[in-house]
Amino acid sequence: MEQLRIPGPTPCPPEVLQAMTKPMISHRGGEFGQIVNTVTAKLKQFFQTKGDVFMLTSSGTGGLEATIVNTLSPGDTVLSVSIGVFGERWGTIAKQFGAEVIPLQFEWGKAADPDAIRQALRSEPKIKAVLVTHNETSTGVTNDLASISAVVKEFGKLLLVDAISSLSAINLPVDEWHCDVVVTGSQKGWMIPPGLAMVSVSEKAWQANSQAKMPRFYWDFTKARSYLEKGQTPWTPAMTTIFALAEALELMEKEGLANILARHARVGQTARDGVKSLGLSLFADEKYASNTVTAIAATNGLDPKKLNKIMREEHGIVLSGGQQKLDGKIFRIGHLGQVTEEDIKDVISALKLALPKAGFGG
């Protein structure tokens, strides 16, 4: 079997795959209601929130769209902090629904500078919300969300966070950091297949929701809240993915959040040390390098597309390339969810053999 080392979808443990063979039951019945209630309570622990958490049947991007349409009105001004492909997407969604988007872009590979965010908020008092990517999967950079949040809250603005590739793997205490809506996706750090976006909603986000005029139906958080009171979702959910999540959350509870975060920190360090030991350079500013995905610059003659082909065909290891303007410029190793230091050491050993065949050093 191929080793999937991309930043989503990620490998699923056998127990999770087994849970997905469960027969269908009524999504309006008591048995499913119990599963929804249990899963929601556990999700709150991993979000580190006492606020609301909803499961939406969609990929992560659906959760981002849901966030925009539930908190904003056309014409609202938002600051879109972007350090890569997914930061750009976040701003584009807001723009599509009629927000006035002020972009604040940083060089790809770098983290967002909280002081620059402070300046932007100072110079444009109309800004209502700030869009931030916690972990920018396209560049392998984790933003300093605690510091960013402190700045956003100096100004009392809404903080809307794409944590699709970080939550459950990189620390994100939602309440402590005053995040108003946080979005994650099932196929990233949660060890389950695609199909669910999970979102937390703060009290301040609910206040914004009561004023928000953007059109919404499927994504309506007020419907999600009223159905959740009955252990239901407004629309038929991806039940199989929820069965998988119930199982994954049991495994995650057994390991414990602190241990999961520490494991990802060790795995991230193993990836960075490993690639550097081969003479490769990190694409990301190492101070902000992500513990869920490592981006490596294609230096020294390396053809990253050829490398990924060799890695797959000769070593059975699937890696990612670069997106958009990083296409052909980097390759990426995903290490989130079910992953150990040994898994990453295997990737490094295979890279050592594959690199010379892909032009590196030649």
Ligand SMILES: *Cc1c(COP(=O)(O)O)cnc(C)c1O
């Ligand atoms: C994967 C990812 C997305 C997109 O998620 P989909 O599930 O593909 O819609 C958005 N933002 C970040 C940071 C991601 O890693």
